[in-house]
Amino acid sequence: MHTTGMTSPRGVWWKPAHRSEKVWFAIAFAWCMVLFAMMPLWHLKGGQNPTGIRHRVEPADYRARVNEFIAEYQVGDEAGVPVVEPPPGSDVYLVGMMWQWRPILRLQAGAEYTLHLSSVDVNHGFNLYPFNVNFQVVPGYDYGLEVTPTEAGEFHIVCNEFCGVGHHLMVGRVIVYDGPATATAEGTQAAPDGSGDDLITAGGAR
Amino acid sequence: MTPDAGTLTPPAPSPSDVPARFRTCPTTGLKVFREADALIKAHAVVATVALLIGGVAALGVLLTRWQTVHLLDAVWFYRILTVHGMNMLIFFIIFFEMAVLYFAAGPLLNSRVAAPKVGWGAFALMVAGMGLVEWTMWTGRADVLFTSYVPLRADPSYYLGIILFAVGALVTVGLFFATLVVAKREKTYEGSVPLVVFGAITAAIIAVITLLHGAAIYIPTYLWSMGLMNVDPQVYRLVWWGLGHSSQQINVAAMVAIWYLLGALTVGAVVLNEKISRTAFVLYILFISMASAHHLLVDPGFGPAWKVWNTSYFMYMAVLASMLHGFTVPAGVELGQRLRGATQGLFGWLRKAPWGDPGFSSLAFSVVVFGFVGGITGVTFGTEQINIIAHNTLRIPGHFHATVVSGTAMAFMGVTYYVIPLVFRKQVAFYPLARIQPYLFSIGMLVFSMAMTFAGTFGVPRRHWDVTFAGAPFTFEYSSATDLIIGVMALGGLVAAVGGGIYILVTVWSVFFGKPIPEGEASEAALAGKVPPGVYRKPWLELPAEADAAERLEQRGFAGPVPGTMILVFVFLAAFVTYYFTNWKLLSFIWQVG
Numbered sequence: 001m002h003t004t005g006m007t008s009p010r011g012v013w014w015k016p017a018h019r020s021e022k023v024w025f026a027i028a029f030a031w032c033m034v035l036f037a038m039m040p041l042w043h044l045k046g047g048q049n050p051t052g053i054r055h056r057v058e059p060a061d062y063r064a065r066v067n068e069f070i071a072e073y074q075v076g077d078e079a080g081v082p083v084v085e086p087p088p089g090s091d092v093y094l095v096g097m098m099w100q101w102r103p104i105l106r107l108q109a110g111a112e113y114t115l116h117l118s119s120v121d122v123n124h125g126f127n128l129y130p131f132n133v134n135f136q137v138v139p140g141y142d143y144g145l146e147v148t149p150t151e152a153g154e155f156h157i158v159c160n161e162f163c164g165v166g167h168h169l170m171v172g173r174v175i176v177y178d179g180p181a182t183a184t185a186e187g188t189q190a191a192p193d194g195s196g197d198d199l200i201t202a203g204g205a206r
Numbered sequence: 207m208t209p210d211a212g213t214l215t216p217p218a219p220s221p222s223d224v225p226a227r228f229r230t231c232p233t234t235g236l237k238v239f240r241e242a243d244a245l246i247k248a249h250a251v252v253a254t255v256a257l258l259i260g261g262v263a264a265l266g267v268l269l270t271r272w273q274t275v276h277l278l279d280a281v282w283f284y285r286i287l288t289v290h291g292m293n294m295l296i297f298f299i300i301f302f303e304m305a306v307l308y309f310a311a312g313p314l315l316n317s318r319v320a321a322p323k324v325g326w327g328a329f330a331l332m333v334a335g336m337g338l339v340e341w342t343m344w345t346g347r348a349d350v351l352f353t354s355y356v357p358l359r360a361d362p363s364y365y366l367g368i369i370l371f372a373v374g375a376l377v378t379v380g381l382f383f384a385t386l387v388v389a390k391r392e393k394t395y396e397g398s399v400p401l402v403v404f405g406a407i408t409a410a411i412i413a414v415i416t417l418l419h420g421a422a423i424y425i426p427t428y429l430w431s432m433g434l435m436n437v438d439p440q441v442y443r444l445v446w447w448g449l450g451h452s453s454q455q456i457n458v459a460a461m462v463a464i465w466y467l468l469g470a471l472t473v474g475a476v477v478l479n480e481k482i483s484r485t486a487f488v489l490y491i492l493f494i495s496m497a498s499a500h501h502l503l504v505d506p507g508f509g510p511a512w513k514v515w516n517t518s519y520f521m522y523m524a525v526l527a528s529m530l531h532g533f534t535v536p537a538g539v540e541l542g543q544r545l546r547g548a549t550q551g552l553f554g555w556l557r558k559a560p561w562g563d564p565g566f567s568s569l570a571f572s573v574v575v576f577g578f579v580g581g582i583t584g585v586t587f588g589t590e591q592i593n594i595i596a597h598n599t600l601r602i603p604g605h606f607h608a609t610v611v612s613g614t615a616m617a618f619m620g621v622t623y624y625v626i627p628l629v630f631r632k633q634v635a636f637y638p639l640a641r642i643q644p645y646l647f648s649i650g651m652l653v654f655s656m657a658m659t660f661a662g663t664f665g666v667p668r669r670h671w672d673v674t675f676a677g678a679p680f681t682f683e684y685s686s687a688t689d690l691i692i693g694v695m696a697l698g699g700l701v702a703a704v705g706g707g708i709y710i711l712v713t714v715w716s717v718f719f720g721k722p723i724p725e726g727e728a729s730e731a732a733l734a735g736k737v738p739p740g741v742y743r744k745p746w747l748e749l750p751a752e753a754d755a756a757e758r759l760e761q762r763g764f765a766g767p768v769p770g771t772m773i774l775v776f777v778f779l780a781a782f783v784t785y786y787f788t789n790w791k792l793l794s795f796i797w798q799v800g
Contacts (some may be wrong), residue, residue, distance in 0.1 A: 005466030013480035129455035132665035143506035148798035160598035160667035
């Protein structure tokens with residue numbers, strides 16, 4: 001006897017399913033297993049994983065670490081924000097605060113860095129334009145991501161977590177320059193204003 | 207014991223043994239049922255008020271994000287965005303769901319409401335909580351957005367308001383369970399509860415899980431806002447999303463229950479197999495609270511094993527549940543139609559469907575948009591690594607407007623067109639407008655959410671007052687394509703807003719100023735063009751006998767009697783696979799991150 005969803009089924013309703021339902025169940029189940037397998041598989045074979053090195057950190061300690069990092073590698077200053085060029089392979093410290101990303105980073109294409117993200121006040125959101133890379137920046141937590149910029153260019157960091165009325169003002173910069181050969185030849189690697197022919201500019205900041 | 211045309215008929219296996227439409231209890235008479243009706247009405251009215259407030263706020267948000275207009279200043283934009291989120295996702299949806307619970311345990315089971323006075327008390331608590339939250343939001347005491355991530359701080363009364371609302375909702379859910387016990391004990395129905403009620407029970411159980419998470423986070427946050435304790439920002443995000451995402455799963459369960467209900471009301475859709483549909487509901491209960499992880503995939507507080515396990519809802523078993531309902535709901539419609547003679551070809555059952563019935567068109571749009579746009583994007587963005595290219599961009603609101611608005615809200619709107627005549631016993635005012643309402647609302651929302659998702663693919667952030675970054679130390683311009691896409695998004699949003707406005711007009715006018723359904727036999731002649739056709743055709747009562755059915759149905763290979771649905775779900779699967787792997791490809795283009 002057919003029933004509608006408004007009808008009380010009488011007796012035992014645990015009955016064998018239609019063949020059509022069994023077929024769809026099997027296909028859907030198989031697809032769910034594919035969905036599940038893709039994530040561990042990408043950890044093994046893929047180049048983009050949000051794993052990182054994760055620690056708790058006191059906001060004041062993180063602020064001090066960022067200042068230390070800036071003092072060590074600062075090469076310039078732009079709109080009041082320090083420009084920092086750490087050597088390839090080093091730890092890079094970026095802080096989100098109301099309403100600024102600090103410092104401006106100069107990174108080398110193809111080199112790996114450990115990019116630390118944290119906040120000293122409220123939640124912020126790291127969004128790298130134009131590559132659409134997004135991470136949550138949580139106060140009290142140090143998120144150390146191993147990143148390798150793939151190509152030279154000018155990037156911007158937008159805040160994409162609401163952090164108060166100045167949220168839309170919170171734009172930072174990352175400049176990725178080509179490999180060491182080019183940079184050394186032109187001797188502009190340490191150019192304080194971040195200019196130079198080695199930079200392929202993708203945005204309109206300059 | 208004479209059938210009363212104006213009231214909802216309890217389910218019956220065949221027209222020959224239809225029991226009374228309402229049990230006329232000699233001791234309580236109809237009074238008890240009026241309590242249920244009054245409670246449904248009160249909750250539905252407040253839900254509609256919240257929808258109106260949230261809808262006006264939606265226009266403010268839309269016209270500001272549309273940079274060409276850029277209506278509001280930054281302060282009011284974030285304030286109105288908070289108002290929009292709270293009214294739509296909490297007040298409108300939950301008040302409506304409480305009405306659904308009263309409907310499922312009352313009229314659907316033919317039962318009185320257990321302790322109606324407690325129900326009114328809980329209702330008053332919810333209204334008081336809502337009032338307090340509205341006051342704090344509109345007076346600028348809670349510019350913290352819907353999520354109110356600690357350490358952004360709102361006035362303590364804001365958190366208190368939410369707590370009061372949640373306690374009221376929890377009591378109402380408890381009352382629903384009590385009513386189920388009453389119905390069982392007083393034998394108001396025979397056999398097991400109908401599938402729609404089973405779905406409502408699922409929603410109610412998830413509501414308990416959700417509201418307990420709400421208590422676990424809002425009570426400490428309330429204390430924190432008064433300086434009495436500390437709340438860790440990451441722990442806040444974890445527990446808050448136990449509320450925030452699980453509440454969307456109440457919506458999913460309630461929506462699927464409404465799908466089965468609308469299928470029965472509009473075309474007499476049948477249940478292919480009670481076991482499959484009910485098991486799918488149970489899968490929701492078991493795995494849905496893990497979904498908090500969907501919001502924490504690019505957070506620093508959790509490791510990959512935790513993220514993979516939880517974001518997948520225990521190996522996608524809740525996704526499996528939705529894929530099952532996505533099959534059984536259209537298959538039930540197909541089989542119901544074929545049993546009634548719509549047997550031509552693969553899609554004759556769709557061609558002969560009542561597309562002018564706002565209940566049916568709402569059902570169709572709700573299933574299709576929820577599945578194709580909301581479901582596919584949701585699973586894709588909720589994949590651990592793909593979330594890197596989706597988190598907090600416009601892709602996320604693009605996803606959830608397709609689920610909670612085009613899916614849940616559309617289904618709720620569709621069932622309202624039946625609740626008005628069946629429960630409130632009123633004709634549907636401006637019925638011609640009601641007929642086109644689902645088309646305007648759904649197509650508008652479809653354009654809106656797809657455009658939003660596309661804009662997010664370019665990295666455009668959500669919850670952002672000005673993506674031209676005027677006044678920022680460094681500025682840049684998004685790809686010029688995004689201007690066009692956001693223009694399209696605005697257009698879709700405005701069309702949907704017209705649809706939403708029509709819904710509010712029709713429901714408010716019908717309930718308060720509508721013409722009553724004539725007493726006595728409500729014939730087609732008397733009601734055609736005034737209410738949806740299912741109201742007088744009553745397809746859920748006219749199920750063909752098994753013997754006739756077997757003759758009519760043609761079994762086609764493994765698709766059995768539902769070949770049309772089988773084709774539709776394969777189209778769905780193809781879309782799903784394509785979108786999913788396209789996103790892995792997009793992900794592989796970005797910086798290496800690990």
